[in-house]
Amino acid sequence: MGRLTKVAVVSDPDPNAVVLAELKALRDRVPQMTGALVASSDGLLIAHDLPAHIEPNGMAALSASQLSLSYRLATTAHGGGFHEVVVRGTEGHVVVYAAGWTSLTVLAGPEANVGRLHLESRPVARTIAEHLSAVADGKDQISDTDG
Template sequence: MTTPGTGPDPLVLAELKTLRDRVGDLVGSLVASSDGLLIACDLPGRVEPAGMAALTASELALSYRLAATAHGGALHEVVVRGTGGYVVIYAAGRAASLTVLASPGVNVGRLHLESRPVARAIAGHLAAPAPQPRDTDRE
């Protein structure tokens, strides 16, 4: 995960940029921790990243609860369709989520096809231990 002052994880940011390149009607995307902290984003200027990350975490928490209550199972994704387009939130492991914003004309099947593996890859990137700095005094 990102440590303060280091900026977003370059692997996570690369996943977001690749997703935008692969889905033509994608407006933007972000990765947030389950407690609503922004991890990385590729959003248009009109969307405030920290606020969107907090909203994503709130929606995801409610949706986890709804899925568990209704079906007793885990949550995979939440799809919100509005007049201005789609907001889709994918679980990215237990500690994070991938949120994608798409225009109203997006092919939703294609969006899922491209976004689901990205969410899994991001979960893997965030779960991997951060490389430890080498102790150069001993060498």
């Protein structure tokens, strides 16, 4: 019987760079969008394109908390999963999208077209989830070698 050996798979480009490129492209497509970030479900920052006055690690932790609370609320109320939550504040919108084991948080001004924001952000959340899942799966590959 062969032994199991972990094989490191080098991802090119860096997964954070790919995610950051998605965030910047999203910001370019959506008028009134002021920033975005991707965080793991436990609040670790993966990538961000935020204004300078917002602390990215704190925002990542808040996004993870909102994701957890929203998931719990949806599960309790309807027995189903969670897709997104919109927080409409006096100075703008914060939208948190479930993206696999991560969340995509998008910030937009008060005059933003939320329908357009959803139209552009939902596919980006799916793309980011698929990309990070593939990277995570690739880094955890195990090969069976004889020796």
